[in-house]
Amino acid sequence: MSLDIDSALQLRRNQSLTSIIRHELEQMIERGELSAGERLNENALAAKLGVSRGPIREACRGLEQSGLVNVIVNRGVFIRALDGREAAELYEIRAALYGLAGRLLAPIVTDQQIAILTGYVEEMDAAMAAGDLNSFYPGNLRFHEAIVEFGGNTRLAAECAAIHREMHLLRRRTLDMPGRMATSNDEHRAILERIAARDPIGAEAALEEHVLISRSALFGPLGHYPDA
Template identity: 30%
Template sequence: MRKRLLPVNLESYKPLREIVFETIREAIISGHLKPGERLMEVQLAEEMGVSRTPVREAIRKLELEAFVVMVPRKGAYVAGISLKDIADVFEVRAAMDSLAAGLAAERITDEELESLERALVSYTESSDQNDLDDSVYRDTSFHDIIYQASRNERLIQIVNNLREQIQRFRATSLAFPGRMKIAVDEHKKIVEALSERNIALSQSLAQEHVENAENSMLEALQKNGRLTKLDHGE
C-alpha cells in the first residue's frame, strides 16, 4: 500500500485517537483507501507518525461504523460497497434532497440565494480544474445551503447523521469521468428553480440530480471492478 496518509497534527486539541480515527475515515471516504484494501496497523502508524495503539483503536471504531470489516485470520479491510448499500443511501438522500429543495423554494432568503450563486461559482472552478477533493467539498457546501434554507431542523439532523455515508458515495460518483461538469449544470438548474420559487420543479430537479449521481457511481464502481454483492474484504 503506497503512502496516502499525512502525519497527524499533534498540536490539535482533540485526543490523538480521535485524530487518527478521523484521518483514516476521511481517507476511506475520499477513496484514498479503497474498498477491499487491507489496513496494516504498522504501515498506517508509520505514515501518520503515531504508535500502533491509536491506529488499532481507530480501526475498531471504524468497524462499528461499517467503514471497516474484520476478516478472521486475515485482518482488517476497508468495507466493500454493495448494491444494497448504494440503494439504501441514495433512496434516503433522494427523498431528503427533494424535500429540502421544496421547502427551500418556499423559505430561502435572498442572502442564501446569493450564497448558492457563490457556491456554484466555486464549484464550477473546481470542476474546470478537475480537482476532485475540492469539488467534493464545494458540492457538499452547495447542498448544505439548501438544507439550511429548508428551515427544518429535524431534516438537517437526519442529513448530518448520514453525512459520512453520503460523502463516501459523493466522492466516488464525482470521480466518474464527466460527472463533475454535468453536476455543475444540474446545480445551475436547481438554483434557477429556487430563485423562481418553483417548488415542484425544485423537488424534481433535486431528485433527478441524486438519481444521476447514483447512476454515475454505479458505472464508476462497475468500471473499476469495485462493486460487490457481499463484503468479503478480499
C-alpha cells in the same frame, strides 16, 4: 501569541488520539490513499503514527459503525468495498435525504443564501468553461453542503456528510466523466431556481432527480445493479 498555545490546548482538550486517528483515516479514505478491500495493519499504523494500538483499535471501531470499514474477528479491519447493490441503495437513501433538505430549505431560504448558492453555481460554470474538473468538484460539494445546512436540520447535514464520505468507497466517480459536468450544472441551476421560487415540492423533486441521474451516470440508464 498565547492564541497559538490556547488553540493548541483547546485542540488537545477535546480531541483524543482516537478522534484524531479516526479523522486521519477518514481523510485517507477520502483521498483514495486507502483503497477498497485493503487491510489495515494495526502494528504498522501504530508505528507510522507514533502511537500504540489502543487508540487505533478504538478509531477503527468508530469507522466500523459509520460503515467505512469492515471488521472480521481475528482477521482484521478491511476498507469496505461497496458493491453495486450497496452503492445503488446508498444513492436511493441519499436522494431521499437531499430531497428532504430541499423541501426544508425552500420555505425559509433567505436572499443572501440564494446569492451564495448562485455564486457556487457560477463558480462551477467557470470551472466547466475551463474544463477544470479539479475546481468543479469542490464547488459541487459546497453547493450540496450549503443546501442541507441552510435547511436547518443539523442532523440531516451530518447524515448527508456521512453518506458522502461513504461514497468515496466507490472507485468510479460519477463526476469523473467530463460530459457529466455540463448536465450536472444544468440540474444545479434547476434546483436553485426551485429553491429561489420558495417551492418545496419542486426543490425536493429537482434534488431527488439530480441524485438519481448521478446514479444513472454510474450504473447506466436503468439504475440497475451491475453485480448482484
